[in-house]
Amino acid sequence: MSVSFSTQPTSIKTKISRVLFPIFFLFATATAIASFFITFNFTDQINWTAPAALSPKIYTDKLEEDWTTWSWGSEINFTNITRSYSGNSSISFKITSPSGGLYLHSAKGLDTSEFKSLKFAALAGKENQRFRVALYDKNNDPLQSPVFLTSYGGNPIASAWKIYQIPLKDLNAQEKLVRGILIQDAEGPKESLLYVDDIELTKDEVAQPSKTSVSSDKFLTLDPKSSLPSEEECLKRVRRSEWEIRPENKEANQNIPSNLNLPDWNGVDERANSQIKSRISGNFTGTTDEILQWGACKWGFDEDTVRAVAVIESWWRQADVGDKGKTFGIMQVKSDSHIGTFPFSRDSTAFNVDFALAWRRACYEGYIGSLGEDPAYREGDEWGCIGAWFSGAWRDEGAEVYISRTKDFYDNKKWLQPDFEYY
Numbered sequence: 001m002s003v004s005f006s007t008q009p010t011s012i013k014t015k016i017s018r019v020l021f022p023i024f025f026l027f028a029t030a031t032a033i034a035s036f037f038i039t040f041n042f043t044d045q046i047n048w049t050a051p052a053a054l055s056p057k058i059y060t061d062k063l064e065e066d067w068t069t070w071s072w073g074s075e076i077n078f079t080n081i082t083r084s085y086s087g088n089s090s091i092s093f094k095i096t097s098p099s100g101g102l103y104l105h106s107a108k109g110l111d112t113s114e115f116k117s118l119k120f121a122a123l124a125g126k127e128n129q130r131f132r133v134a135l136y137d138k139n140n141d142p143l144q145s146p147v148f149l150t151s152y153g154g155n156p157i158a159s160a161w162k163i164y165q166i167p168l169k170d171l172n173a174q175e176k177l178v179r180g181i182l183i184q185d186a187e188g189p190k191e192s193l194l195y196v197d198d199i200e201l202t203k204d205e206v207a208q209p210s211k212t213s214v215s216s217d218k219f220l221t222l223d224p225k226s227s228l229p230s231e232e233e234c235l236k237r238v239r240r241s242e243w244e245i246r247p248e249n250k251e252a253n254q255n256i257p258s259n260l261n262l263p264d265w266n267g268v269d270e271r272a273n274s275q276i277k278s279r280i281s282g283n284f285t286g287t288t289d290e291i292l293q294w295g296a297c298k299w300g301f302d303e304d305t306v307r308a309v310a311v312i313e314s315w316w317r318q319a320d321v322g323d324k325g326k327t328f329g330i331m332q333v334k335s336d337s338h339i340g341t342f343p344f345s346r347d348s349t350a351f352n353v354d355f356a357l358a359w360r361r362a363c364y365e366g367y368i369g370s371l372g373e374d375p376a377y378r379e380g381d382e383w384g385c386i387g388a389w390f391s392g393a394w395r396d397e398g399a400e401v402y403i404s405r406t407k408d409f410y411d412n413k414k415w416l417q418p419d420f421e422y423y
């Protein structure tokens with residue numbers, strides 16, 4: 001301002017002009033710039049689509065600009081007002097033929113480089129529906145085979161909205177241009193119905209998908225001669241979830257045996273009968289995984305060894321029958337070598353698991369006399385006992401092959417793999 005005030009005498013009018021003009025000029029310029037931006041932004045919202053990376057929302061109460069439906073095998077309402085997770089409406093997605101897909105397409109696509117996960121809310125129209133999710137690339141090809149919601153906190157349920165957050169790395173969609181989002185029926189009941197709301201990409205790291213194996217309270221193997229937790233304690237310690245990959249086990253999962261009267265085991269250390277066999281009850285109900293956890297807790301074993309053995313024995317199918325009608329259930333309990341187990345081994349998942357793990361514990365304690373004939377048999381070899389459950393002998397060839405296969409399932413957590421539910 002000192003420049004504007006000349007040291008030369010000047011009229012008041014000139015002085016005022018000299019002061020006011022720059023102020024007016026600045027004001028006018030600012031107004032013009034501001035109005036330019038306001039006008040531009042206003043236009044922007046109507047006609048101009050932001051660069052892909054700036055627009056990670058795909059659906060809120062309607063499909064966002066540039067997203068359209070390429071769906072199939074379904075009836076879809078994008079402004080369904082009967083349910084909403086937020087705002088006024090959601091997508092209702094009713095399957096009319098198997099593997100019907102809710103497929104959202106963007107010609108422009110989304111650059112995922114700044115994002116970490118795909119997030120959406122889902123509510124089931126009925127229970128036990130299964131869905132899978134995939135993202136599609138710039139050529140509209142799938143980036144990889146779909147992942148199952150089962151692995152990300154369980155299937156949608158009918159009583160409450162669930163928020164799914166799937167890491168983009170699980171979808172092979174990091175640093176990609178994504179042109180398609182698929183949520184697909186995975187052979188659930190006919191005419192399944194799903195509500196979906198608030199589909200977006202987020203920058204949030206996914207802490208951990210709520211897979212069942214991830215927990216600090218995981219059951220681990222307790223050394224021989226450890227005192228084992230009571231059934232009451234295990235009832236409290238099982239981590240409950242809605243995850244059920246074998247809905248067909250439901251009836252047996254709800255069945256607790258009555259009038260159980262198992263004869264004493266022959267050819268064993270007497271402690272196998274007094275301390276172990278006497279504890280077998282099948283006194284638990286829950287989902288298939290909860291029952292496996294309960295057995296792991298009660299008998300003091302690494303819960304993933306229990307899950308892995310249930311994979312190799314029956315693929316977690318309690319209705320499984322083997323050995324020409326002599327072997328039953330999720331852990332394949334042999335009715336001829338384990339007298340008194342049938343029909344409980346067939347009718348109650350908890351009994352089946354309870355019995356198989358009681359036997360494993362007796363073996364692990366060194367109490368199984370028939371194995372004791374082998375000089376190599378010793379207490380404290382859990383995998384050796386897992387093999388003996390299969391072969392009836394101590395680390396023979398059949399047992400070693402079985403142990404090796406079971407270890408593979410243990411290592412890759414087979415029960416959490418996307419294809420597991422189809423075995």
Ligand SMILES: [Ca+2]
Nearest residue numbers: 060086087089
């Ligand atoms: Ca909404």
